[in-house]
Amino acid sequence: MEVAVHDLDLAYGDFTAIKSLDLTIPDGESVVLLGQSGCGKTSTMRCIAGLETPTGGTISIGDKTVFDGNSGRVVPVYKRNVGMVFQSYAVWPHKTVLENVAFPLKMKGVAKARRRTEALAVLELVGLAHLADRGASMLSGGQMQRVALARSMAMSPSVLLLDEPLSNLDARLRDDLRVELRRIQTERGLTSLYVTHDQQEALALADRIAIMQAGRISQLGTPEEIYGTPASASIASFLGVTNVFPVAPGSTSRALELADTEVVLRTDRAVPAVASSACIRPEDITVTLDSGNDVSDLSGKRGDANHLGGVVRIAVFQGSTIRCKVEIDGGIELDAVCPPPSTGVLAPGARVTVSVDAAAVKVLPDEVPSAETRAAVAA
Numbered sequence: 001m002e003v004a005v006h007d008l009d010l011a012y013g014d015f016t017a018i019k020s021l022d023l024t025i026p027d028g029e030s031v032v033l034l035g036q037s038g039c040g041k042t043s044t045m046r047c048i049a050g051l052e053t054p055t056g057g058t059i060s061i062g063d064k065t066v067f068d069g070n071s072g073r074v075v076p077v078y079k080r081n082v083g084m085v086f087q088s089y090a091v092w093p094h095k096t097v098l099e100n101v102a103f104p105l106k107m108k109g110v111a112k113a114r115r116r117t118e119a120l121a122v123l124e125l126v127g128l129a130h131l132a133d134r135g136a137s138m139l140s141g142g143q144m145q146r147v148a149l150a151r152s153m154a155m156s157p158s159v160l161l162l163d164e165p166l167s168n169l170d171a172r173l174r175d176d177l178r179v180e181l182r183r184i185q186t187e188r189g190l191t192s193l194y195v196t197h198d199q200q201e202a203l204a205l206a207d208r209i210a211i212m213q214a215g216r217i218s219q220l221g222t223p224e225e226i227y228g229t230p231a232s233a234s235i236a237s238f239l240g241v242t243n244v245f246p247v248a249p250g251s252t253s254r255a256l257e258l259a260d261t262e263v264v265l266r267t268d269r270a271v272p273a274v275a276s277s278a279c280i281r282p283e284d285i286t287v288t289l290d291s292g293n294d295v296s297d298l299s300g301k302r303g304d305a306n307h308l309g310g311v312v313r314i315a316v317f318q319g320s321t322i323r324c325k326v327e328i329d330g331g332i333e334l335d336a337v338c339p340p341p342s343t344g345v346l347a348p349g350a351r352v353t354v355s356v357d358a359a360a361v362k363v364l365p366d367e368v369p370s371a372e373t374r375a376a377v378a379a
């Protein structure tokens, strides 16, 4: 069922955790709420579940309003039909796997035989049917999370809320379970809100990603949109764009001056009128050793690229790529991820030429303006 959150506010005493948040999860879609720790993700989820009473705004699930700050309407948790999975393994250790999963059905008054059939069906879905009669305390962390997931799905919830459910698992298991979650999500057409601070997880699991910063949603888009076109430098930086440099006022696309440095770049983007930064993905940087004719090879060949001289400070071999930090003449350090050079070695101290296509230099406003700032500018 569609979940619609409108103009949501939540305060803990004097502290405002959520500010006029708008978010719609269309029926059957997986929306991932992605943001740094402390930005308000869990609080938002708890408001939807009914575990927290917002200060204002409205929340509806399907055509039912479950919270309305104006009328004071608050529908209790157990009448919202939401399924929840948390970071900690919330399974009952003294019950069997099957009993864990069948429990919500028992609460609903479903007859015993049907409870077993339905519980087995969801256990099948999460790949645990063969362990139905095992004690839950005998399971591994990954299996316990599957049980928690199966239990939350057993009652056919209108919406499934998942709060960093994979973060306690080791890397390998997390990858596997992530793929499986996506399969279940698409197979079942579940409406879900998934909360995480991990961008890889968000990119893998989302139909749409909502970037949350300081209690509000600053960007909403498909994983491709968010990854390819972050709305601000702070979002880009959060998404792993390690090269972020404030742009000096008065800069233009042809002469993009990096503040407090001698470095001038070119970009094919318009420079915003507000405080902005040049953002460059490490993968978009080419590093070439300055040995003999390499430099002359570069000039002229790539007319649209920026070429900067520098010295390698750190180089880390990563298998198919090398990650290096290059101190650029003129006062910046660039982080690059590139294939090993065909001849020579990218080692600390080596003189190099760094090339970046103008198209790869993104000039983004430092922050997404909030609704209040936009209104103030318009006035």
Ligand SMILES: Nc1ncnc2c1ncn2[C@@H]1O[C@H](COP(=O)(O)OP(=O)(O)O)[C@@H](O)[C@H]1O
Pocket: 012, 015, 017, 035, 036, 037, 038, 039, 040, 041, 042, 043, 044
């Ligand atoms: N019960 C509470 N009382 C006071 N402050 C809280 C409470 N719960 C969360 N907060 C604060 O609200 C902010 C958002 O918290 P939370 O929603 O848990 O963030 P996230 O899940 O994104 O890490 C944080 O600054 C946190 O310290």
Ligand SMILES: [Mg+2]
Pocket: 038, 041, 042, 043
């Ligand atoms: Mg949290």
